[in-house]
Amino acid sequence: xxxxxxxxxxxxxxxxxxxxxxxxxxxxxxxxxxxxxxxxxxxxxxxxxxxxxxxxxxxxxxxxxxxxxxxxxxxxxxxxxxxxxxxxxxxxxxxxxxxxxxxxxxxxxxxxxxxxxxxxxxxxxxxxxxxxxxxxxxxxxxxxxxxxxxxxxxxxxxxxxxxxxxxxxxxxxxxxxxxxxxxxxxxxxxxxxxxxxxxxxxxxxxxxxxxxxxxxxxxxxxxxxxxxxxxxxxxxxxxxxxxxxxxxxxxxxxxxxxxxxxxxxxxxxxxxxxxxxxxxxxxxxxxxxxxxxxxxxxxxxxxxxxxxxxxxxxxxxxxxxxxxxxxxxxxxxxxxxxxxxxxxxxxxxxxxxxxxxxxxxxxxxxxxxxxxxxxxxxxxxxxxxxxxxxxxxxxxxxxxxxxxxxxxxxxxxxxxxxxxxxxxxxxxxxxxxxxxxxxxxxxxxxxxxxxxxxxxxxxxxxx
Amino acid sequence: xxxxxxxxxxxxxxxxxxxxxxxxxxxxxxxxxxxxxxxxxxxxxxxxxxxxxxxxxxxxxxxxxxxxxxxxxxxxxxxxxxxxxxxxxxxxxxxxxxxxxxxxxxxxxxxxxxxxxxxxxxxxxxxxxxxxxxxxxxxxxxxxxxxxxxxxxxxxxxxxxxxxxxxxxxxxxxxxxxxxxxxxxxxxxxxxxxxxxxxxxxxxxxxxxxxxxxxxxxxxxxxxxxxxxxxxxxxxxxxxxxxxxxxxxxxxxxxxxxxxxxxxxxxxxxxxxxxxxxxxxxxxxxxxxxxxxxxxxxxxxxxxxxxxxxxxxxxxxxxxxxxxxxxxxxxxxxxxxxxxxxxxxxxxxxxxxxxxxxxxxxxxxxxxxxxxxxxxxxxxxxxxxxxxxxxxxxxxxxxxxxxxxxxxxxxxxxxxxxxxxxxxxxxxxxxxxxxxxxxxxxxxxxxxxxxxxxxxxxxxxxx
Numbered sequence: 001x002x003x004x005x006x007x008x009x010x011x012x013x014x015x016x017x018x019x020x021x022x023x024x025x026x027x028x029x030x031x032x033x034x035x036x037x038x039x040x041x042x043x044x045x046x047x048x049x050x051x052x053x054x055x056x057x058x059x060x061x062x063x064x065x066x067x068x069x070x071x072x073x074x075x076x077x078x079x080x081x082x083x084x085x086x087x088x089x090x091x092x093x094x095x096x097x098x099x100x101x102x103x104x105x106x107x108x109x110x111x112x113x114x115x116x117x118x119x120x121x122x123x124x125x126x127x128x129x130x131x132x133x134x135x136x137x138x139x140x141x142x143x144x145x146x147x148x149x150x151x152x153x154x155x156x157x158x159x160x161x162x163x164x165x166x167x168x169x170x171x172x173x174x175x176x177x178x179x180x181x182x183x184x185x186x187x188x189x190x191x192x193x194x195x196x197x198x199x200x201x202x203x204x205x206x207x208x209x210x211x212x213x214x215x216x217x218x219x220x221x222x223x224x225x226x227x228x229x230x231x232x233x234x235x236x237x238x239x240x241x242x243x244x245x246x247x248x249x250x251x252x253x254x255x256x257x258x259x260x261x262x263x264x265x266x267x268x269x270x271x272x273x274x275x276x277x278x279x280x281x282x283x284x285x286x287x288x289x290x291x292x293x294x295x296x297x298x299x300x301x302x303x304x305x306x307x308x309x310x311x312x313x314x315x316x317x318x319x320x321x322x323x324x325x326x327x328x329x330x331x332x333x334x335x336x337x338x339x340x341x342x343x344x345x346x347x348x349x350x351x352x353x354x355x356x357x358x359x360x361x362x363x364x365x366x367x368x369x370x371x372x373x374x375x376x377x378x379x380x381x382x383x384x385x386x387x388x389x390x391x392x393x394x395x396x397x398x399x400x401x402x403x404x405x406x407x408x409x410x411x412x413x414x415x416x417x418x419x420x421x422x423x424x425x426x427x428x429x430x431x432x433x434x435x436x437x438x439x440x441x442x443x444x445x446x447x448x449x450x451x452x453x454x455x456x457x458x459x460x461x462x463x
Numbered sequence: 464x465x466x467x468x469x470x471x472x473x474x475x476x477x478x479x480x481x482x483x484x485x486x487x488x489x490x491x492x493x494x495x496x497x498x499x500x501x502x503x504x505x506x507x508x509x510x511x512x513x514x515x516x517x518x519x520x521x522x523x524x525x526x527x528x529x530x531x532x533x534x535x536x537x538x539x540x541x542x543x544x545x546x547x548x549x550x551x552x553x554x555x556x557x558x559x560x561x562x563x564x565x566x567x568x569x570x571x572x573x574x575x576x577x578x579x580x581x582x583x584x585x586x587x588x589x590x591x592x593x594x595x596x597x598x599x600x601x602x603x604x605x606x607x608x609x610x611x612x613x614x615x616x617x618x619x620x621x622x623x624x625x626x627x628x629x630x631x632x633x634x635x636x637x638x639x640x641x642x643x644x645x646x647x648x649x650x651x652x653x654x655x656x657x658x659x660x661x662x663x664x665x666x667x668x669x670x671x672x673x674x675x676x677x678x679x680x681x682x683x684x685x686x687x688x689x690x691x692x693x694x695x696x697x698x699x700x701x702x703x704x705x706x707x708x709x710x711x712x713x714x715x716x717x718x719x720x721x722x723x724x725x726x727x728x729x730x731x732x733x734x735x736x737x738x739x740x741x742x743x744x745x746x747x748x749x750x751x752x753x754x755x756x757x758x759x760x761x762x763x764x765x766x767x768x769x770x771x772x773x774x775x776x777x778x779x780x781x782x783x784x785x786x787x788x789x790x791x792x793x794x795x796x797x798x799x800x801x802x803x804x805x806x807x808x809x810x811x812x813x814x815x816x817x818x819x820x821x822x823x824x825x826x827x828x829x830x831x832x833x834x835x836x837x838x839x840x841x842x843x844x845x846x847x848x849x850x851x852x853x854x855x856x857x858x859x860x861x862x863x864x865x866x867x868x869x870x871x872x873x874x875x876x877x878x879x880x881x882x883x884x885x886x887x888x889x890x891x892x893x894x895x896x897x898x899x900x901x902x903x904x905x906x907x908x909x910x911x912x913x914x915x916x917x918x919x920x921x922x923x924x925x926x
Binding site: 005007024025026027043044045070071072074099100101102103106107121122123124126127132135136138139140142143146147150153154155156157158159160161162163164172174175176177178179181182184186190191192198199200201203205212215216218219220221222227228230232234242243245252253395416417419420421422423424425426427452453454456458459460461462463 | 489569666923
């Protein structure tokens with residue numbers, strides 16, 4: 001008798017029709033009369049449940065009839081196709097083994113729970129419809145990203161999580177230590193004596209793998225990272241987490257146009273992949289989370305992304321006659337309200353904004369001919385705003401050093417990064433995609449806490 | 464004119480024969496006479512170089528002739544198949560653009576460098592043959608692992624890196640904090656006041672995602688993790704790093720036999736994948752790093768893994784007549800010398816050792832009928848020793864709680880883990896594969912520092 005996943009049955013029910021098979025899973029619903037009963041079983045391999053019919057001729061009919069939901073079962077039976085019923089088939093049980101009986105106070109009863117409540121039972125919420133769908137889509141999206149880059153010969157690079165340098169000087173970082181906090185050693189100058197710490201110096205959690213990825217791109221031409229990054233920002237919003245995953249491709253012999261082409265191809269690839277491989281989940285999100293989601297994503301896959309310079313975009317915003325909370329002038333950073341107006345109301349599709357003022361961008365971005373802007377790009381998408389940020393990198397050593405000085409960085413700390421320019425540097429570019437932002441975009445979920453298995457945010461590191 | 468990666472040319476040279484193409488890459492070697500010259504160019508997409516021929520009719524012939532190695536170039540030319548020469552084809556340049564000239568003091572000159580030296584230039588070492596091969600294989604292995612699990616419908620789960628609990632009570636952990644180290648806040652009892660820290664409590668870097676993965680396996684049936692894990696162990700060996708990546712599958716409705724089957728299938732899949740997708744790299748390792756490597760790996764793919772209980776293995780070791788540094792008695796943990804003897808000399812193939820004494824294993828492993836051993840397994844492989852450790856998990860809540868008490872763990876800290884048994888728990892199992900160990904095994908590299916892009920070890924967090 002073949003042991004099957006529920007997904008295998010849904011994807012090949014003709015093959016298994018009238019066959020005796022075995023499945024395992026958890027009870028989602030159960031109703032029974034004196035003579036027979038129905039169980040909706042979910043095994044997590046598939047969004048939908050499979051209906052099991054059981055009759056009083058089973059030895060343990062009475063026991064089964066009274067099982068609390070979420071109990072785990074193994075069921076042997078015949079798969080019967082039911083063309084006239086709501087469900088396409090059902091499993092007529094010949095044997096039901098109770099693997100583990102649930103307590104009756106199971107916190108995920110059938111009634112609809114708020115996402116807020118479900119966060120307090122993050123160990124159980126993947127058993128609900130919404131989170132079962134979210135985390136299956138998260139897995140598929142991750143794989144789609146790997147497949148996209150591997151097919152193109154990109155080298156997946158694990159850049160370090162623990163870093164000895166405040167890479168981009170970006171944001172607040174988490175410090176890592178094995179020192180005894182109740183007795184921190186001090187040196188002669190009454191400063192913390194990091195020489196006694198595990199790495200013999202101050203270390204933190206990475207905020208970006210980009211600089212390390214650049215060193216690999218200048219050996220392998222095309223590389224990407226996919227790993228966790230960290231920000232100790234004290235912002236308690238639905239869009240920020242202290243721990244999140246990021247994808248950072250880096251390509252050599254490539255400029256900003258190549259970079260945008262890559263970002264567009266990647267976004268289309270992963271959206272298509274998820275829509276093809278998780279149609280039931282996407283249908284669910286479209287119906288219950290974000291109406292219009294599928295249409296919007298289809299639009300993305302089939303449109304050519306727009307492109308506008310920052311300077312032009314500011315002009316459009318200033319002339320729009322629209323009242324923004326933050327007024328726009330050349331030189332200011334674009335806010336989400338501006339980004340969404342551009343992508344949703346002006347261009348009505350994903351939009352690259354390019355060539356930002358250098359003052360609001362990082363030191364490593366390539367300075368344009370005008371001396372005022374840099375070869376940067378942000379990808380804005382309807383419903384979210386910025387989802388990708390990238391740039392061509394400054395490959396000219398003298399200009400890079402001048403920019404580091406302007407930004408108050410210590411060149412000695414970046415000796416190896418500068419050497420990449422010294423020994424056969426070349427034009428190169430890259431971008432960063434926040435993985436959770438991508439999942440929110442693809443699923444329509446609006447809080448980052450609801451697309452991370454066990455989220456870490458200000459004041460919260462539960463489970 | 465088509466822009467190509469060197470790999471595309473090697474894998475499809477018939478298609479591009481006599482075509483005009485463009486490639487980019489870095490000079491590995493260059494020799495020139497007055498009339499013509501040869502450049503070996505590597506673009507990182509492929510292990511091998513491509514030979515470029517250039518002649519004095521090029522405008523910049525003299526400039527090109529004098530270029531230092533590691534300078535970056537873009538070359539346009541005709542691909543000429545050379546059946547009688549050492550290399551299968553060469554690119555006759557019609558145009559060579561210097562993208563970035565290298566300084567002449569490039570530290571990776573052609574002579575062979577020691578791996579120790581190359582660690583000091585980790586930003587440049589991927590441009591050497593050995594590390595170019597290592598990191599390409601690392602990338603392919605990572606993808607093979609994802610593909611293996613995704614094909615079987617496993618859900619890739621990102622378990623948290625920052626953790627509020629000393630999960631398994633295992634090993635030394637790194638603490639994470641945003642407190643001011645020069646002024647740590649203390650509470651009334653003169654203890655560190657973690658309520659003022661970012662997460663409002665003491666937090667560390669994860670040593671394993673297993674417990675969180677179990678919660679997902681009890682929703683999705685089959686899941687896996689693939690992420691960084693950390694150990695603050697003060698061991699300065701060639702096998703230990705403070706930061707390393709781990710793969711941890713977890714399967715529900717499965718016992719120890721299913722677990723071993725999965726581990727065996729996975730190992731065979733990834734080895735096969737790498738041998739098929741990186742034959743040039745594997746040939747290189749076989750010739751220059753570890754003679755006999757390919758034969759050994761072929762043996763693994765084609766053999767059925769052995770299986771022996773710990774009790775029987777101890778018996779074999781005690782009767783072997785061999786003098787071990789650490790004598791063997793029932794109850795002791797097996798050392799690498801014992802493991803290697805078993806797998807290399809007794810069984811001569813990969814070997815699962817099962818059913819270890821519970822005293823030397825973790826609290827979550829399922830206690831066997833005998834009450835003395837647990838349903839654990841280690842996979843030992845020739846040349847390395849242990850590469851995988853796994854177990855069936857204790858699904859019986861009462862026995863699990865008793866084991867936690869025995870191990871001195873606080874049950875309250877594990878409330879959610881215990882609830883997994885309460886609400887439809889079922890037999891389940893899983894294992895952990897150290898990713899770097901797997902890379903060492905597949906490449907024959909003997910120091911873990913040489914399979915990690917920028918390794919973190921005691922006293923060292925450079926780059």
